[in-house]
Amino acid sequence: MLQHLSEFIQEYGSLILFAGFALLTLGAAVLVVTARRVTHACLSLLPCFIGIAGLYAVMASPVMLAFQLLIYAGGIMVLMLFAIFLLERRAGPITAANHYVFPAGLIAGLTAIAILGALQTESFRNRELRPPPLEMRDRATGEESWYDYYDPQTQTAGEQPSTNLRRTGFYFLTYYLLPFELTSVILVVAMVGAIVIVRREKGWVAAGRMPARSEERGVRSESNGTATAATEGEEEL
Amino acid sequence: MILSVLLALPVVGLVIVLFLDKERHVRQIQGVAIGASLAAFVWSIFMCMAFATEPSRGPMAMRLEYQAPWIPSLGIGYHVGVDGLSIPLIVLTTALSLLSIVYSLRITVRVKEYMAWFLLLETGMLGVFVSLDFFLFFGFWEIGLVPMYFIIGVWGGPRREYAAIKFFIYTLVGSLPMLLAILACYFSMPEPTFDMVKIMQANPMAGAGVKAALVFWAFFLGFAIKVPLWPFHTWLPDAHVEAPTAGSVILAAILLKLGTYGFVRVILPMFPEASARFADYMAILALISIIYGALCAMAQSDLKKLIAYSSVNHMGFVILGVAAVAARGGVMASITTRTTALNGATLQMVTHGIITGALFFLVGVIYDRAHTRNINEFGGLAKQMPLYAGIMMFACFASLGLPGLAGFVSEFFVLTGSFSSYTLITCLSAIGVIITAAYFLWMIQRVFLGPLKERWADLPDMDWGEIVATAPLCVAMLVIGVYPKPLIAVMNGPLTAIVDHVTRLAGLG
């Protein structure tokens, strides 16, 4: 039975794992999209990312697993949360009801069908879709390891750094140096842009480039109707 | 590689100048401009040495050649190369650009734009002499045009707009048929290419009677306007009179040579039969240019117009030399006489550039002081400005072809060379030499000799800047006049090859 089980797992283990993580991701995704409170939506992003990380693990890409969790879950989601908290601090709990649900659903459905339909076209169908056998073995030392695999088809032993992470680093700095550098540039540009957009200099208010904190309030009644009286002393938003 | 650097130097200067501020960095702009042109000049000297050391693969072959695919699908390549014919012209261009930039340090209006346009002009000119690909050739030909328009249009004399527009449109009208002709050559090649060397070897226009004639006359029009040849010369006096001194120096010394260079580089080697067929018309037009130019010069009262018409006269000799090479009727013409004519024509380009460049500098000298160019208003300047009078008379005598100075050497070779091809026309054009002597001496007599008019009693003599600008040219005139062997030795090889090429293909017995 154990033998049978291990064969079964051997055979379909990855499929089961895939199904589990898929379900997790999709469920969280639906939640993100439909949650009333935006904070809930943001928080439900976490299980979604974890699911996706799992999928990366199934696809034998430990680096992605790590980065996914690190950046998305740790970075971006937290950033979103901060933003939401900032806003909620000023405007109270933000709810985001859905509108145009029907047209949105229709369009989303249509795109899904279009993509899935595209998958059926013969350019994808005859693709040899079975995963090439992986030998989970540490390249340098050659013995079994859980974190490193060695794909005999494409890599030859020795000439490149052994582990996936090391190889990613190696690739980043050799064959993909230009994209790597460009992304760093974009990153810097984005950060600077973000700061420039939200900064508030002395004298701008006087110069009329920005509405003083007091006027900001009265332009549009906030969705939840309560305009909290913001006193002068508050720190900058 | 060397040639690409040569082209790049003025551009680098140009870019630096563009970055400098208009008001604050005037001195730096001038410094950069001089630096760039000096670097270009020094580099052209280095190029000559490299040219000398590189073993030549046969007389017709280009040296310092650099070929790189540019737009391969259209057969356009960045093909630059140099041979005996273009080396002297390149050195002349860089030298004169340097001198004119040194001379135009006294320009105060819009210095930045002036220097920028000048460096761009220098690039355009160098580009034409260096390029061996029609696409490149035409590109630099047009690049050379625009800065001149602005230099005349902005810093010129009273009627500058008219002169600038006339110059620009006239030359543009000329270059349009040339473009069509280039395309005709492009398509008539077995596998379409713009490469001039391939076109020259393949001689695409061999059989095509009417088409060859049309292409020949299209190129002829384009270059004749630039030379300028007789009916197309009316833009030259206006352009010269209105251009600032340095502008008219470059215009006279180099831009005219683009036309004549075109004749020797494009028309002769690439269309031997057509040029042989129409050589007689070229000779007649050249004769008219010579005599007509000299007579008009005699009738002028404006100093610059006089020298402009003298340029028409001298360039007529060049075209006579070119026509003599391709003359079919020459009963006695042999390879030696035809090559002598062509040697004379090419040397005339260089010497005319030097002499007329010096003459225009000198006219600039007197114009800056007296603010008039009317010959009749002057009188007896030799007493007041002895050094200036000395150099001016030296240049005038060089221009009218006094032996021992550069003017004589080239005119002598053109006349003796083309005598056997066109006996009567050469004799008539020798009369041009007399008329040239007449109007130059008459001008000298009215301006320098005779009693000093009290109005000019306080004219200062030449200052340091002007001497630096003209002295090297005078030395060059003397050296070429006394011992032209090194210069002609450089030119003789490729020119013999061209004459051989033309005689062989055009079947001139």
Add this chain to the structure above:
Amino acid sequence: MVSPFFENLAWLIPLLPLLACGVLIGWGVKLHRKIGDRVALIAVAGIAIPCVIAWGILASRVSQTFGAPHEAGTHGESARETIEGPEPFEMAVEWAPLGPLSPAVLSPVTRDLSPAFDGRLKVGLRIDNLTAAMLAMITLVAMLIQIYSIGYMHGDERYPRFFAYMSLFCFSMLLLVLAGSFLVLFAGWELVGLCSYLLIGFWFQKPSAASAAKKAFIVNRVGDFGFLIGIMIIFFHVPSLDIRAALAAAGTAAFPPHWVAIAGACLFTGAIGKSAQFPLHVWLPDAMEGPTPVSALIHAATMVAAGVYMVARISTLYVVPQVAELEVFAGLTSLEIVRYIGIITAVLAGTIGIAQNDIKRVLAYSTVSQLGFMMFALGMGMAGWVAGVFHLLTHAFFKALLFLGSGSVIHGCGGEQDMTKMGGLRKAMPTTFWTFLMGTLALTGVPLFWAGFWSKDEIMAASWAVDQPVFWLGEFAAFCTALYMGRLMFLTFAGDHPRDHSIHAHESPKVMTVPLTILAVFSVGLGWLGMPGDHNLMHHFLGSSAPQIAEHAEHAVAGGAINIAGIEFEIVPLCVSVMAAGLGWLLAAVIWGWKLVDVPRLKQAVPPIAWAHNVLKNKYFFDEIYHATFVRGTLALAAGCGLFDKYVVDGIVNLVGWATTRVFAGLARLADTWIVDGLVNLIAEAQKLAGRFAAMLQTGRVQHYIAFSALIAALIAAAIYVLGGHWI
């Protein structure tokens, strides 16, 4: 063989004056301030050393000619044989490569077309006996004149500049004489023209001097035009332009006779311009505007002689057998052209000389006349060749003497040039008077002592043998020479006091009189060298440079064969020439010496004399004729061209410009408003409609945009699916 020591220094001869000129132009003014007139010593040194070298060369060549084993010396030798003088000394450097240097360079097809010329145009010196003689003469005369001009030009503010130009002139004249190739000859030729321009126009403040200089240069240039065409013809046949090669090839297949004749005629036109022969003689009298030493050196001794020297040098072209019969111009062979131009000039100038009052003008016309004589002598082919050259040498000395004498007279009379105002200078300026007298006697050909007699007599003898009528014209010219020279002597020196009392004549300083005396000695002594007789030294020496007839050519030569022993001594020409000279002197004495004839009264009495005198005084109105025809004609033509260019050619261009702006623009505007515009408006309206619909999409809401794009993407995917994905 004497070691060619001096000949190796030959290249120094032209170089030193050039060096002196360079120094004087560069630092002349500064030196003048520092060491005053001694700055002229640079120029004098610059000509003295070449003088020594030249005389050295002359000595070595003389010794070679006469010292050589006397194989040809036996008396009574047949006239045919030419004297083999010492080999000419040659030195050449490559000047410019022309054409294919070796046939290998050419493609096989054109290889056979290229002539034998190896493409190296050489430029160099060549010395033979004729050159040696000329060199000696030029350097000596130039040196004496430069010494003389130290005194004459004293006090002139552009003193160093004068000597710079004089040295430049010496350089170019020596270059011309030493020339081995036509190129150098032409270069020297034009440079000499330049120096005469600079020196005539030395006092350029004077407008007359400036225009005289210009006139001189342009007239020379007209002559050079012919010279250039001659060179062109020669260049084709003998591309190396080497004189000896050209002369050797003359008449052979390389240089066919008819081309030789034409080349000869063209080169002679150059000589006409330079030596002021008949049609182009107008510039020489005006050249007197320059300082007197200039007139002496350039317009008497050397430059004008260059034309004669050149004709002498290339006279082979005239006497080559086949060419001698070929009519070239108006039925005359090139040799006859030279002869008749020569004699016409001699007679013409001689007659004009009589009516001139300016002392320098008289001498100028006398020079033109004597040059006519020389050309006339050369024009007689072999017979007159040596005589012509001999007369050239003697004339240089005594004419220089006369000019310098007139210079010291003018200097003495404070710049006065009009003879009628002078008089009785005999007592005031004794040395000038005596040297002047020597020169005049030599010029007029008074027998026995003076050089002029021997050289002119030889020309007359040669012409007597060759061409009788021309002989009598020659004698008439000699008579005129004697007449005007006598008039000059009596007007200036005779009488006891100057007619114009304001003149206080005083003797010129020693630095001027010493050269006069040396020249006087030469103008006497040189004649003896040429005395006829079997050992005629001059004939013997110059014979070797005479035109070498190609050996195989037989001797049906106009004017008889060359006569080595000099012309047989004929009594008739001798008497006639002596009588002519005597008659001239007698008439001069009668009219101006003893004043037996009152000229004004004579003129009323015999109107033709008055008319003739007026014509002569105005120089046959040549100047006026030339001015009216050529000068004003060219100016009118030039003005015509100028206007034509301005209004017609430029007019067409502007017309085209105007047409495009006015006419076509108008048409374009019409077409534009109706057709094109209409169409455009139509499209505009349709555009607006579409625009309004499109605006609907522009809701400003981000979500709408994403929705639309996703929708479109889905639709495209559907389209691909439906159309079966192959068309992507």
Add this chain to the structure above:
Amino acid sequence: MVLQQLGLQHFLALSAILFSVGLFGVISRRNSIAILLGVELMLNAANINLIAFQRYLAPPAGLNLVLDGQIFALIVITLAACEAAVGLAIILNVYRVLRTTTADEVSLLKW
């Protein structure tokens, strides 16, 4: 559904669904921050595809670009981060000026 080997089709299908869920969210959400969340989902769907391709498709012969999917995915992640940052900055500023975060009201760019 008969059990079959875990192939590329599965991942692509999953990412398609995830993408459309994200798209739905972006279109239907009223709050602009929620829109950003939707965008995040769509980006993640793209990432899944990338890694799937890298894992299943053999890299082109000769080129040893075997990890390009992963590299690309990492780059997408960084971009997502930047996009989120800038998006939030814009939203905050919009809020500061217009005092609202709902996407509908922000329609100043109307034609």
